[in-house]
Amino acid sequence: MLNKSPAVQIGELTVVRGRTTALNDITLDVPAGHIVGLIGPSGCGKTTLMRAIVGVQRITSGRITVLGEAAGHRSLRSQIGYVTQAPSVYDDLSVRDNLRYFRRVLGAPASDVDRVIAQTGLGPQADSLAESLSGGQRSRASLAVALMGSPRLLVLDEPTVGLDPVLHNDLWDIFHRLRDAGMSIIVSSHVMDEASRCDGLVLLRDGRMLASGSPAALRERTGAASIEEAFIDLINEQSTGDTR
Numbered sequence: 027m028l029n030k031s032p033a034v035q036i037g038e039l040t041v042v043r044g045r046t047t048a049l050n051d052i053t054l055d056v057p058a059g060h061i062v063g064l065i066g067p068s069g070c071g072k073t074t075l076m077r078a079i080v081g082v083q084r085i086t087s088g089r090i091t092v093l094g095e096a097a098g099h100r101s102l103r104s105q106i107g108y109v110t111q112a113p114s115v116y117d118d119l120s121v122r123d124n125l126r127y128f129r130r131v132l133g134a135p136a137s138d139v140d141r142v143i144a145q146t147g148l149g150p151q152a153d154s155l156a157e158s159l160s161g162g163q164r165s166r167a168s169l170a171v172a173l174m175g176s177p178r179l180l181v182l183d184e185p186t187v188g189l190d191p192v193l194h195n196d197l198w199d200i201f202h203r204l205r206d207a208g209m210s211i212i213v214s215s216h217v218m219d220e221a222s223r224c225d226g227l228v229l230l231r232d233g234r235m236l237a238s239g240s241p242a243a244l245r246e247r248t249g250a251a252s253i254e255e256a257f258i259d260l261i262n263e264q265s266t267g268d269t270r
């Protein structure tokens with residue numbers, strides 16, 4: 027683990043979108059084989075940071091290296107699985123037919139269809155139309171598409187939004203299994219209780235990185251009992267610093 031180079035290295039990244047500085051001077055490493063959570067309120071820049079890592083966001087300045095290549099390099103296309111907040115499966119196709127379609131588009135092996143169905147526990151729904159899936163099953167179907175071709179890095183934009191606690195748990199079990207199999211995962215959330223399930227956290231606010239580190243280290247640094255409290259302490263720390 028110690029000799030592994032980081033999955034993602036970001037240096038002094040700034041992204042201006044319209045009149046907003048969506049990301050302001052972000053520097054961070056995402057260790058390989060970890061789940062790193064991007065945590066912060068709506069509009070803090072989580073999606074913009076994920077888009078920049080995936081290589082679909084024009085950046086204003088700074089550097090992003092993903093799996094040893096500059097973000098957006100064509101060799102990365104097959105190595106990154108990206109799940110956006112928008113639905114990514116066709117309602118009028120079954121789960122299996124969706125996966126057959128995407129595996130052709132992505133040039134993945136035919137055996138990937140069964141593999142990703144098993145990895146996401148979608149066996150019982152494999153022949154159901156996507157339109158009949160529940161919210162949790164739909165999230166797993168989007169994840170299944172992203173797992174086609176065995177990517178080394180998964181980028182998941184708020185994958186658990188709207189899911190009840192049981193489905194939420196199921197999805198996190200899948201993320202942990204994928205991580206244990208060696209995958210690097212970046213996952214965004216504005217729900218603090220997800221934070222404790224991550225190996226590393228990046229706390230964002232108004233496009234700035236407030237802090238990063240393991241959940242335990244962040245709690246320790248602030249002396250807070252929960253990540254939510256630590257986040258509030260860090261915001262207060264920053265505000266005090268700003269007015270000094």
Ligand SMILES: Nc1ncnc2c1ncn2[C@@H]1O[C@H](COP(=O)(O)OP(=O)(O)OP(=O)(O)O)[C@@H](O)[C@H]1O
Pocket residue numbers: 043044045046047048066067068069070071072073074075216
């Ligand atoms: N297409 C766009 N044009 C201009 N500004 C944008 C655009 N998309 C996002 N922004 C702005 O960039 C900032 C960061 O947005 P971003 O979508 O990255 O936040 P987020 O943390 O992912 O929010 P959410 O949790 O609501 O998805 C916000 O102030 C937003 O208004």
